[in-house]
Amino acid sequence: MSAWHARMAAGCALVLALAACTSDDKPDASGNKRPVEAGDTYVALGDSYTSAPGVGAPTGPAGCLQTDGNYPHLLAAALDLELTDASCGGAKTENMTTRQQAGGDSVRPQLDAVTKTTDLVTLSIGANNGEVYGSLVITCAQLAVGNPTGAPCSDLAQQNPDVLPKIFDEVGASIVEIVGEILERAPKARVVVVGYPQIIPATGTCPELPLGAGDYPFGRGVIEQFVEAQRDAAAEAGAEYVDVWTATEGHDICGEEPWIAGVRPTRNATAYHPYAEEQQAVADLVEETVSGPGA
Template sequence: MRRAASSTSPGIPLGVPPAVVLSGLLAILLTGCSDPPAPRIERNEGARAGSAYVALGDSYAAGPRLGPSTGPVGCEQTSGNYAHRLAERLDLELTDVTCGGATTEHLTGSQTPPNGAPVPPQLDALSADTDIVTIGIGGNDGKVFSELVTACVGAATKDRAGAPCTAEGTAFRAKAERQVGRLPTRMGEALEAIRERAPEATVFVVGYPHLFPEEGTCELLPLARGDYPYARDLVDRVNDALSAAADQAGATYVDVAAATDGHDICSTDPWIAGLVPAEAGLEYHPYAKEQEVVTELLVDELR
């Protein structure tokens, strides 16, 4: 509790030179005139039942083939994704606008999924009443992830031992470098836009899982042997960009890669589907176990 101000002036302490007093007063005045710090995304404590939760993101957030469809045609959004699991666990009011193929451009611009009608910009789902936001996006920018498991896999049929897709000077590598270089700025702008539309929300940036093995190859991921190292590094750099943007904005980064280490496509217990899924899931996308793990990470953060 603040005490009432004394009606008697305390005066200048004995023995303190006037120059020192004047210097202190100037410092206080200058401090009061300095520019205020840039606003940051608020981190609210806990999650109340009934809190308004908006999920943003691409297919790794949408959870393709993990349950009944819950989104627009072509978005591959299902009830098995981490957004629906989290909303059920904590009794949240969910608005899920995740959509397969989404890029950072689709946060502020419309998207037309395959065989579907245009869907509104994802950020349109936000409002001043939004309490919680999760966003998992960025890997699709420039179609980098999709080309890695399509064009690069195709290139491997002609050169199994080399690096036909990711060697210096290749078109794919040049594109990937451009996109990764731009990602921190794009995500920073996205998080600023989220803050403007949902100023009271707690925001979580959800990273990508551990997709590729630390060493070796496998038939479920038929890249050329020499393309594996760059593919591993690329996902790490995308996650680093997302983490840096989250830190700069004051959002919370959810390190999914660390939580899924050892469960890549080529592991003995994969949580990511390969070329031929062994259970419900879309090729090169998360199985239900990975979405469960992301849910637990978010529950821990919110509690």
């Protein structure tokens, strides 16, 4: 063998060795797409639309308002998964990496539940950023008392038109970062971002959602912007996305068969939060997604 051939052989050997080392050290992207199997470990991250207050028996820290009727518990039971439910009512994107004060409980960052052995992570977060959801269903309803036929909440938002778009952008960027952090901690986890449902009707009004008549389109648009931020962030981060918005059409607070409770829930739930039907629908959607190979 000539000296040139020897150098080439040595170089090829070095490249192959480096490739082998790299293959061992990098997360196996294909591992993120395999179907979820019985016995897999599952971590649920999210806010009250994941914890589902009032829907079932309480679980987890009292301040987080988790119940065993929420979609993580339903999904875990259906697929025989080992569930760690880290969801917490009132959670913001920041509480994935920082502690949350929930009632009398100081709750650990939700991402602490994700480890290298985690096989599945669901994430639904964002609407509490900037206190937006609470302001929408509480403050806007209070404003409507003095202006029931107008759009007092929309009028107030228009006084500072840059605030909401900034929050939507921040939510999207945060979800991209959170998915990246999940995969750093659990390189072979399958990550699914779960969107919010339709909460406010496309047309009409109802006593169960006492907004000013002109604020219904505004409120619906706010929730839809959060959903778009979740969907777009999932695509950017390479996570899967479960579209709850489409599946809940006609089941908003004012629907004939509402899956979201109004100001006075008619069955087990908390005001302005999901009923059991919505949580079952979400569990079914996620089950359908993770039972097959990822896209």
